[in-house]
Amino acid sequence: MKTIKVSFRVNDEPVAFQVRPYETLLETLRERLDLIGGKEACGMGACGACTVIVDGIPLRSCLVLTPEVNGASITTIEGLGKDGNLHPLQESFMEKGAVQCGFCTSGMIMTAKALLDRNKRPSKKEVVKTMSSNICRCTGYKKIIEAVLDAASKETSKA
């Protein structure tokens, strides 16, 4: 089968590849770019461990074909920290103990970042609703919700 030429931006850097038409974005990110923050857990779009942000929208990268994101701008968990500092969400997840095995964490943080990008000060109810997009099998969700609220309050107090 013929390969397809795609080019897009990942964490503010332009990339271009010849990809297989049936290649998922998750495979491209992990295997071609070595961005292994996004994980494949269910592979069916149910769990959210593979979430990345494409043009401001959180997407399950296991359900997206790489040719579909031609020309898009993609942010992965690796692109969050700036100049060696962690993103406030990452700090809050550490402080509040919202990580146990860590497999779901990158997806959780990307979903939370997309929420905070469109809603600077979400209520607890809104956070619970958005974070229900992702599944965690170890810590439970209380600490994750606390961490997102903590990051939101820190961000707004700074601004």
Place this chain on the structure above:
Amino acid sequence: MILPKFDYKKGEDVASAIALYEGSKGRARYLAGGTDLIPLVKLRLSTPGAVIDLKGIEPLKAVSRKGGSLIIGANVTLFELKTHDLVREYFPALYESLDATSCETLQMRGTIGGNILQNTRCLLYNKSLDWRTARGFCYKMGGETCNVVPYAVACFSNYCSDNALSLISLKAGVKLAGPQGERKIKLEKLFSGDGRDPFMLKPGEILTEVHVPLKRSTGAYEKLRVRNAIDYPLLGVAVSIQDGKGRVCVGGIGPAPKAYDLKDLSASALKEVAKQARHEARPVSNTTLSPGYRKKMTQVLTERAVKRAMKEGK
């Protein structure tokens, strides 16, 4: 899970997408959000030679008012529709069903057209190829039997769209474009009632628009599921009330939703409809909940939804 080999094509407009389909010898599938199609392809339940991406077709991304109807382009995502002012104001049942669909991240990807045309589901169908081979293929996989109901002559897979139910309660229609031209039908006429091939679509047809009569309504949507997020409905009931008359739509049981008219808003009419819905529901043991429970809940959720819709109207 690794995808099988297929080709990727992009439709620039509806006509070119149909032309691409015609050039594929019937082996292509249309791709919109991909939240239903890609898992099916991963499980080898669908093996297209090519996918035709419809996401780039701009006219299908618009919501507009025309001639007393709200016209929703098939490419509008569920999240965009949920946050649209008119939907919340005019169609509360649709708002609630959009909100109850899966989770926010998937609502941002899934489109209204794709949500209506999602494939029917069954506990013994949506499984890996190895699992299905070991069990033996059922009607829906091209086999000669039903794995849920022995000696059945039909397929009992469930149609799991939340939003089709509320749209039927709002008397919506859909516009289809295909190699033989355009046609407009009522949404409830889209269903064949056969789980093997649940839609009355001709080969190569694309659902382009959903038309909802723009008339203020009160309504509600009740959904039965195990988890409060991500899950498909195991039973869904949508109710919309306009001008003192109501319309109830029950889905999630069997391959086609069932609609009932509510003559007036009296308690006796409500009881009658709820009993009829329960009586006509034919659940089989192809979900994680027992058929008996789902049958009983049909009456409970219908009463609950209608009562809530009436209360909002006051």
